[in-house]
Amino acid sequence: MAESVIPPPDPLAPRGTPLGASRREIVRWFAAFVGFVALIHSTMLLLSVATDFPLSKTYAKQVNGWMRPLFPQDWSIFAPEPSKFNQHLEVRANIDGKFGPWIDLTAHDNAAYRGELLPSIEDQLVLRRAVSQYRTSAARPNARQATGRSARYLLNVVLVRLEDMGQEPGQAVQLRLKSTRIPPPGTRSDAAVTRPQYQTLGYWKVRS
Amino acid sequence: MTVRAALALGLDSAGGLGRQVAATARKLTLQPLAPYSAAAIRIGLGGLYLIHLLRESVRADRLWGPGSPFTADLFDQTLKARGWDGAFSWWYSLLVTDSALVFWAWYALAVVLSALLMLGWRTRVVAVLFWFLVVAFYVRGSMANSGWALLSLLFANYLVFVASGRHWSLDARRRARRAEEGKAARSKFVFWGEETEELRRRLVTILHNGGMAMIALQVMVIYGSAAMYKIQGESWRNGTALYYTMMYDDFSTFPELSAWVASHGTFAALMAYVTVFSQMLFPALVFNRRLKYCILVVMLATHIGIGVLMALPMFSAITIVGDLVFLPTTFWLAASRLVRTARAAPEEKPEASLPPPREGADGQAKGAEVGSSA
Numbered sequence: 001m002a003e004s005v006i007p008p009p010d011p012l013a014p015r016g017t018p019l020g021a022s023r024r025e026i027v028r029w030f031a032a033f034v035g036f037v038a039l040i041h042s043t044m045l046l047l048s049v050a051t052d053f054p055l056s057k058t059y060a061k062q063v064n065g066w067m068r069p070l071f072p073q074d075w076s077i078f079a080p081e082p083s084k085f086n087q088h089l090e091v092r093a094n095i096d097g098k099f100g101p102w103i104d105l106t107a108h109d110n111a112a113y114r115g116e117l118l119p120s121i122e123d124q125l126v127l128r129r130a131v132s133q134y135r136t137s138a139a140r141p142n143a144r145q146a147t148g149r150s151a152r153y154l155l156n157v158v159l160v161r162l163e164d165m166g167q168e169p170g171q172a173v174q175l176r177l178k179s180t181r182i183p184p185p186g187t188r189s190d191a192a193v194t195r196p197q198y199q200t201l202g203y204w205k206v207r208s
Numbered sequence: 209m210t211v212r213a214a215l216a217l218g219l220d221s222a223g224g225l226g227r228q229v230a231a232t233a234r235k236l237t238l239q240p241l242a243p244y245s246a247a248a249i250r251i252g253l254g255g256l257y258l259i260h261l262l263r264e265s266v267r268a269d270r271l272w273g274p275g276s277p278f279t280a281d282l283f284d285q286t287l288k289a290r291g292w293d294g295a296f297s298w299w300y301s302l303l304v305t306d307s308a309l310v311f312w313a314w315y316a317l318a319v320v321l322s323a324l325l326m327l328g329w330r331t332r333v334v335a336v337l338f339w340f341l342v343v344a345f346y347v348r349g350s351m352a353n354s355g356w357a358l359l360s361l362l363f364a365n366y367l368v369f370v371a372s373g374r375h376w377s378l379d380a381r382r383r384a385r386r387a388e389e390g391k392a393a394r395s396k397f398v399f400w401g402e403e404t405e406e407l408r409r410r411l412v413t414i415l416h417n418g419g420m421a422m423i424a425l426q427v428m429v430i431y432g433s434a435a436m437y438k439i440q441g442e443s444w445r446n447g448t449a450l451y452y453t454m455m456y457d458d459f460s461t462f463p464e465l466s467a468w469v470a471s472h473g474t475f476a477a478l479m480a481y482v483t484v485f486s487q488m489l490f491p492a493l494v495f496n497r498r499l500k501y502c503i504l505v506v507m508l509a510t511h512i513g514i515g516v517l518m519a520l521p522m523f524s525a526i527t528i529v530g531d532l533v534f535l536p537t538t539f540w541l542a543a544s545r546l547v548r549t550a551r552a553a554p555e556e557k558p559e560a561s562l563p564p565p566r567e568g569a570d571g572q573a574k575g576a577e578v579g580s581s582a
Contacts, residue, residue: 007537007538007541010240010243010374011383011387012371012374012383012409012412013238013239013240013409013413014237014238014239014406014409014410014413015406015409016238017402017403017406019403019406019407019410020403023403023404023406023407026407026411027237027407027410027411027414030411030414031233031236031237031414034414034415034418035418037418038418038421038422041422042422042425045425045426045429046429049429049432049433050433068290068292069290069292069300069343069346069347069350070343070361070365071362071365072346072353072358072361072362073358073429073433074355074358075355075429075430075433075434075437076433076434076437077355077434078438078449078452078453079434079437079438079440079441079444080437080438080439080440080441080444081441081442081443081444081449082441082443082449082452082453082456083452083456084452086455086456086457086458087458106457106458107457110457110458113461113519114460114461114462114463115461115462116461116519117461117516117521118259118263118521118522119461119519119521120263120264120266120267121264121267121271121349121352121354122264122267122270122271124354124458124519125352125354126271126277126351126352128458129351129352130277130351130352133351149282149285149286149289152282153277153278153282153351156277156278156279156282157277159277160270160277182452182455182456184448185448185451185470185473185476186473
């Protein structure tokens with residue numbers, strides 16, 4: 001690395017010419033203000049990522065008020081523990097009182113971006129996020145309102161995909177989660193381990 | 209040594225420390241830190257957002273537009289539930305509209321602003337407008353925001369405060385052309401006097417340095433916290449975590465390639481440890497002038513791997529762009545000289561006459577590194 005390169009002068013940088021007392025005062029106060037805001041922001045930033053830290057819990061409201069929605073922080077992907085399951089969302093439609101076959105929506109979305117170096121969020125993220133948000137809010141004991149919202153959103157996401165696949169949604173749809181265990185490394189993926197387990201998520205009327 | 213002598217020595221060194229702090233503080237009002245890194249981040253963010261918008265344009269209606277499963281009704285309720293329906297709700301719900309025409313007008317504006325930000329045309333104004341739209345896109349898409357969306361929003365925030373148009377921009381080119389023609393930006397001096405212009409420049413510099421310091425801290429926080437979250441997990445400690453991430457069918461561009469990596473247990477475990485340790489050590493190593501290059505190369509390699517194998521190319525790319533904040537001005541100058549040399553005709557090689565690199569001769573440029581004073 002050539003460390004001896006001297007940067008060319010920046011024509012817009014301060015020249016360092018002396019300032020009068022009042023202007024010097026302005027510089028000082030402004031520097032103090034920027035430094036203060038930077039300090040507050042750094043503190044909030046650190047508190048918002050240190051979720052287990054007692055102070056973060058005590059001041060969760062203040063920290064959230066400062067950080068959201070402009071400074072979201074979420075760097076815990078695959079941590080602390082990556083999931084040991086592949087989870088697929090399956091849907092079947094109730095058409096005139098008769099259930100159709102189960103349709104694997106996750107497989108549909110995954111197939112859409114396989115081999116693509118620049119996948120669309122729509123294929124790679126939307127369905128997975130909709131499912132996880134629904135499950136999070138449904139797991140809360142007293143969150144009917146939130147369940148209602150995330151459930152309706154999930155239903156909309158599902159309906160859009162059914163339409164893409166040319167499937168009839170019928171009068172109602174049933175959703176279930178298919179979880180396939182990833183065999184631990186070094187073991188054979190025999191059928192007993194990788195037999196999928198199913199969890200019913202819900203049964204929704206389709207408004208037409 | 210008498211007590212008096214010791215006290216005098218202590219006072220002396222305390223005074224020295226005070227003078228050092230004062231000198232650093234003064235420098236922060238006079239010298240914009242890492243202006244080339246700022247330009248690189250501007251180009252990276254603008255360019256990536258442009259690619260993102262063009263790539264998603266086929267799905268934009270569903271992601272942010274009138275055809276989104278996150279309907280206007282759901283959006284309003286969510287805004288209320290999160291307590292974001294205050295004074296800024298008009299801004300957050302900017303893209304919520306029934307009219308495809310209005311939506312696509314905003315979309316087109318965002319495309320144009322991304323391109324202008326990348327090119328550095330009227331950089332400061334464009335950076336503010338760009339940020340304004342990025343926030344609107346972020347909140348509108350808040351049901352499915354990836355790490356890429358988070359990071360692009362964060363950098364767009366900080367870029368508002370940063371003087372990112374000083375180099376490698378249309379602004380810089382226009383300034384250089386004007387200077388050649390001899391009519392340097394004199395109008396301002398006429399308008400409010402030279403001393404006020406100097407004041408303005410110092411305030412801009414202070415703001416720039418604050419913004420760059422925040423970008424640097426943000427990048428360190430990303431790696432530091434990611435490492436802290438990981439080491440709490442059993443599988444990151446025993447090295448099997450990467451195996452599982454390679455086995456996901458939600459995160460694989462090329463399943464066969466991922467399966468191949470997963471089938472090499474020792475390699476996968478090594479990579480898992482490299483991931484954790486590089487992230488954990490990152491905030492410390494970037495303060496070292498030489499080790500920072502090592503850690504940045506490791507980060508570059510792991511992010512390329514993540515981008516290709518795990519179907520997260522935009523996230524990887526924007527993280528790489530964020531890492532650029534730690535590259536010193538000397539690096540950027542050497543790199544641009546290399547590019548110029550490579551571009552120049554092979555027979556003329558004026559660079560050969562430059563003196564060899566010297567130790568300690570980089571005092572001026574070192575001050576321009578963010579890591580050394582953040």
